[in-house]
Amino acid sequence: MRKKPRVGEKVVVGIIWTAAVLVLAVLAAIIVYILVKGLPQLSWEFLTQIPRNMGRAGGISSTIVGTLLVTAVAIVIAVPFGVGTAFYLAEYTKEGIITRIIRFSAESLAGIPSIVYGLFGFIFFVITLKMGYSVLSGGLTLAIMILPTIIRTAEEAIRTVPNSYRETSYSLGATKWQTIIKTVFPSSLPGIVNGIILSVGRCVAETAAVMLTAGSILRMPKSLGDSSRTMAVHFFILASEDISMEKAYGTAALLILLIFLINVVANILVNRFAAKRR
């Protein structure tokens, strides 16, 4: 009934190709531009010196340390809770009211904007628990933010472990706990680690939530109780207050390199994991 679709078909396919090429071009343009402008800024001094004069001079060493510390706190706290929750969902319970509540909460948490996490972290960790603007407050806030990602990726990884593994383990007389620790956990480890690596990426990239909880002091943090500025926050302040474009480009380039590296590692892991399954 529809008449000759030939010309129209070609046009539509042309539009689809154009859209896809556009997406790739925008991404490439962003990355190439930032790297071209920013890579020349990267030097040993830039990486190892403390920012001076609000960031106009010197390097960004304290913000690199701040980023690493905040991320480390977030991962150390979130991983046990996230992976534990995933094991509970995948191994210990049948689908029912409890799993539905847990899933609903995890999905809701995943959708909450980072600024709301920031508000919560501020009022709960900074004010109520009297941690002040600190690496600890920032890390704990990020831990809550990445929890849904860790739960979801870990649960998927656990569910892809073939049932025959579990059955073999049980048939050898192992208990549930032994089966989980000795069989299911090692086989799902690459998937779990992949989720953790992606979460590291989110922590490094996050700005709003850390700014409200870790503060924006430029000094080198000496303990987890010190306020610290992360690279992303530093970049935001440099760029939006027009403090130093050169340093902003340099910081952005380093951020993008870091994120790129994190993604590459995660991908390698996933491919290895998939190859082993086959």
Added chain:
Amino acid sequence: MKKFKEKLSGLAFLVLALSSISVLLLITVFIVVQGASSIGREGLLNFVFGMKWAPSQDIYGIFPMIVGTLSVTLGAAIVGVPIGLCTSIFLAEFAPPFLRNIFRPAIQLLAAIPSVVYGFVGILFVVPFIRNFLGGPGLSILAASIVLGVMILPTVISICEVSLLSLPRQYKEGALALGLTRWQSILHVQLPAAKSGIVAAIILGIGRAVGETMAVIMVVGNATAMPESILDSVRTLTTNIGIEMGYAFGEHQEALFATGIILFVMIMIINGLAQSVVRRKSK
């Protein structure tokens, strides 16, 4: 002893799971408690529909910001959804394998780039372009829509692609066997069949646009007045919090938490919609 250990491990996992999800409750309670007094003082209607935000005079009305959030989000959807949907169709149906292998990690990377970098690129290119060619301050609803439109692409593309790829092969094969062209099969068979996944993708993309803060702060201008055109500067709910939280205290700070409550409610509605769409699909 063995049995005890078994019981203990199950219990430990349950405790971890329950404490993980109890943070949702904690977040809700703390934000509501902190913001409720402000809403109580102003009255919910005055707060939500108030036209003026003037912390120095203790006047807190966020209606222009709600309009700002809605317009920026709608703009982002208009920019991002068609391009994202087309790209997902491309990846699911047209892309040669080598291109697909380039696209997948590229889109992952697009999702992982810090939002501040998007905002920065917006300041460098989008804002001057609008100022020079379309007029106005450049920092505008349009600028934020374009930046957010790009930022929601990964969400839209990946979820649409998955829902297209998860269709049974017979749908497409049947359509082609009946003499439909590839595009007719996509338009009349595959897209309708994947509808709920696509709708979920759009809703989740919208959720991301509503919640984004830093990139929007950098390109939207943050004026508190009611916008009259898409070239006007506005403030969104998220940017209101992001800008003023650093120095606010007392009633002002509570009003920002109240802004957070409204934002929270909006996001919960959006998430609820997305979850119910997905659930209907799986039935």
